[in-house]
Amino acid sequence: MITIQFERRADQPDAEGRAVVHLRAYFNSHRLRLATNEHCTAKEWDNDAGRFRRSFTGWQDANDNLKALQSRVEAAYRHLRISGADPTPALLRAALVELAPVATVVETPTPAVSLVALFEEYRDVMLARGFRHNTIKAYGTTRGLLVAFGETRPQLLTVEGYDRATHDAFLTFLRGPRALAQNSVWVAVKHLRTFLAWVKKERGAVLAVEVADLAERAEDVAIRLVAKYDLGLVG
Secondary structure, eight states: OOOEEEOOOOSSSTTTTTTEEEEEETTTTTEEEEEEEEEGGGGEEEETEEEOTSSTTTHHHHHHHHHHHHHHHHHHHHHHHHHTTTOOHHHHHHHHHHGGGGSOOOOOOOOBBBHHHHHHHHHHHHHHTTOOHHHHHHHHHHHHHHHHHTSSSSSOOTTTTTOHHHHHHHHHHHTSSSOHHHHHHHHHHHHHHHHHHHHHHHHHHOOOOOGGGGGGOOOOHHHHHHHHHHHTTOO
């Protein structure tokens, strides 16, 4: 009989607190441990159930992958028993390799994640890291602009698909239908640039545009006010 469990190696987290999920198989006084391709934080893992929580991005697919791996190990164990061999960790590993070519592997395409969803995730990170309430609220305003802009697009607005042409369309949307002043446009773009830099660095996203290329200038209100006085337009 073989018993299979999954556990998160809490003793070896990375810089972001994510640790590798391992499979442990117990059989005939032996123990086999296999590393999976999944990493998660403590809050994303259910120790009692040995499964990912709903807070883990793609939790359903990840749990399905664990079940598939468990089925493969169980099948390899049965294969050894039927062949008359006394299963050992080394033989079980070899059986997994032997059975891999005939195993049915179902690849589920990764669903596209919207830019707005990741932007909201970034606001949650800001809250967790102690950003001021007014700052997070201001980012909420930019999120609303991105939601409205996304509704005008023929396809889902994603980080990977946000290229220079999309950015130009966003600027047109801000200055056209939304009629925002230059400083408001500058704030929205500043928020977007900060978000894109974060999602690239901490989420490993591949960007279609260089963050530095999205710069906008703030309008100097003081200079404009002086100019109006000089022209006799104020007072």
